[in-house]
Amino acid sequence: MTAPKSTEVFSRIPIPFYTAVIVNPAEKGGREMAQISRRDFLKGSVATGMLGAVAATGLGCAPAQQTSSEALSETGTVADAAETSSWRVAPESVAEDAIVDETVADIVVIGAGHAGTATARSAAEKSGKSVVLLEALEEQYYTIIGNDIGHLNSQYLKDHGVPEVDPVEFFNDWMMRSQNAANPSLIMQYATRSGEAVDWFLEKVPAELLETMTISYWPRHENMLDEIAGQKFWTGTVQWGMGNEHNMTEVYQAIFASLAELPNLQLIFDRKGVYLEKDGDAVTGVVCVDAAGTYHRYRANEAVVLAAGDFSADKEMMTDLCVTANDCLQEGITEWHDAMGGKDGSGIKMGVWAGGRLEPRPLGSMNGDFAIPSMNPGVGIYLDEKGNRYCNEFFGDPTWTGKPAARIKQNVYYTLFDSKLKETCTYSVSGHTCFDPQEQNIANIAAQFDQGLANGAEGDGRGTYVAEDWDTLAQYMGIEGEAKENMMASIERYNELAKVGVDEDFGKDSRVLFTLDTPPFMGVVAGPDHVGGVMVTVGGLMTDKYCNVLGESLDPIPGLYAAGNCLGQRFGAAYFSPIPGVSIGSAITLGYTLGEHLAES
Incomplete structure (x- = not known):
């Protein structure tokens, strides 16, 4: 499926061959983040904050406008020229004689991830329209983020x-949760469909x-x-993937194979979007480049869909757009890590270059403006570097509970539990990275106490220690002097509040306010690497209820649509999860409904 199928519904126009190369990789750097996979966590590991290590994702082709920076000045997306980031400046168009061929279809979808695949399949199944689905990665390297x-x-x-x-x-x-900033029409589609x-x-x-x-x-x-x-x-x-023998990449490989049954749909790998093409105000196609540096044009009779993913791998975009997360970084302590998903924001860039309007800043991110200093549920006590309790440890799921941790000094965090964790861990919620109290997972917690006692001062190598008394645990964790005194006072105060059942200090719900008085005790030490790591960003281009991208005047741009993490106004300023997997679930749902709209319109 790496090459287009031969079918009469597609028009393919050969152009003389020339070679050209675009070199504009997203800059990546920074220290590697200490992390633990959610699978390890479910096996009983509670040592780290950023739960859920993920595979590198499949980046979709990302389009751009054929004009230069004049487009930016015309749209006026940045009021002050001094604030203009280089990513907002469109590249020059490719010379016509460098484009080797042209394919014409009714609908061109850029990015074969969750949203793009759903959009292309839905549109093709529900109509006789021709659909081209473009994917930047070569087929043998295709992976997808999330399970x-x-x-x-x-x-x-x-x-x-x-x-x-x-x-x-x-x-x-x-x-x-979105502070009413999400697009209500899109969210109701997700809720109902x-x-x-x-x-x-x-x-x-x-x-x-x-x-x-x-x-x-x-x-x-x-x-x-x-x-x-x-x-x-x-x-x-x-x-899939959380202790299972299969993962979501395998699922998509099977789905791709099934797409071969649709004669009006082509899936083409190794097509990285370079820029969008326009005829007047309308978007009419995209120019792509393959791994060999060869350019290809895809013209759309009706619609181009941006589904090329987020911008977490572009640190300039992160700094410019994820204002809250960026402001949580502390000079000399924390910085942006390499993105877990590794997406370069090309789809959103190209949408902006074509005149699309971004949702108001700050744009949200999955992690970044919150830190998870230890396992969830938060039935223990969180302490800062001076040994003082600093927040309600169970203010919803970690996307909210972890915000105070990102806003205090980030040198080191401490979390303490007692042996009742083997029972209190069952007081959880079904949210982002929260503990799933299945029988095996609970047994893993119990086993970790036993192993922790055997490990002694060595710990588990990932910051978790277990001891029969608080003094010994503090020694293992490196807490001494005034910090140790504060730790002991914090524990005493916390137990007083728990016995009364009212948290007068930070308002923790009495249902999860348990005393810490039953040995052995467990402690978790987390460092600054628990801030600055982003899985994906979840903000993007503004659209109407049909996912039609809006221009600076908030009028729809003819022929241009957005889906998945290119689509704005799903979460507002920050990510949250009333159900784990809502980012992927909404991407599939809104891709499904967008495809339906394109089929019918």
Whole structure:
């Protein structure tokens, strides 16, 4: 499937061959982040903050405008020229004689990730229109980030006993979390149609892969919480990869194979978008480059869809757009790490160069403006470098609970538990990186206490120590002097509050306010590498309810659409997760509905 299929619905125009190369890689650098995979975490490791190591993602082709920086001055996206970042300046167009061929289709989708694949497949299945799906990676290197699909009310969930969710309740919780900054039309589509979209997605997944798919937080432990700190949580995540023998990349490889059955859809690998082409105000196509440096043109009769992913690998864009996360960095202590997902923002750049308007800053990111200094659930106590408690350890999921940690001095963090963790860990919520209290996971926690005692002062090599008394634990953790005195005072104060059942200091919910008085005790030491690591960004281009990209005047740009992490106004200023996997779930859902719209319009 690396080359277009021969079919009459596509028009292919050969052009004399010339060689040209674009060299504009996203700059990557910074220290490597100490991290632990969520799989290791579920096996009982509680040592680190940034849970959930991920594979490098498949970057979709990313388009740009054919004109130079004149487009930027015309759109006026930056009021002050001094604020203009270099990424906002469009490149020069490629010489016509360097473009070796041209393919014409009704719909061109740039990026074969979650959203792009859903958009292309939906549009092709629901119409006879010709669709080209372009992917930047070569087929043998294709991988996709994430293994969780968060959604509501699919038949699959119902068949497995998961209760139905009120879409309006879910919608209002989402809009509250986004401070009403999300696009309400898009979020209501997600709330009301994600179950339908996921059932449709699963139709192309082979039986042998479906058999290994699991539902997170199901069966649901009786101690799990549906709401805490004003945030609601639901069960609705299907996943691969978390201890399973298969992962989402394998799922997509199977889906790609099934796309060969659609005669009006071409999947073409090794096509990296360079810029968008326009006819007047309308976007009409994209010029791509392959790994050999050869250019190709794809013209769209009706629509070009930007689904090329986020911008977490472009540090200039991160600094410019993720203002809150950037401001949480502390000079000499923390800095941007290499992006886990590794996407260069090319789709969003090209959309901006074509006149598209970004949602208001700050744009959100998955991690970055919050830090996870230890495992979740937060039934223990969080201490700063001076041994003082500094926040409510269970203010919803870590996307909210972890914000204070990103806003204090980031040299070192401490977290303390007692042996009741083997029971109190079941008081969890179904949110981002939260503990899933299944029987094996609980047993892993118990085993880690036993192993920790055996490890003694050596710990587990990842910052976790276990001791029979607080004095010994403090010694293992390197807490001494005034910090140790403060630690002991913090524990005493915390236990006083827990016995009364009211946290007068930080407002922790009494349901998760447990005394720390039963040995052995566990301590976790986390360093500054727990700040500045971003999995993906979740902000992008503004659109209408049909995902039609808006220009600076907030009028739709004819022929230009956005999906996935190129699409803005899903989360507002910060990421959150009432169900794990909502980023992927919304990408698939809104790709499905966008494809439907393009098929019908």
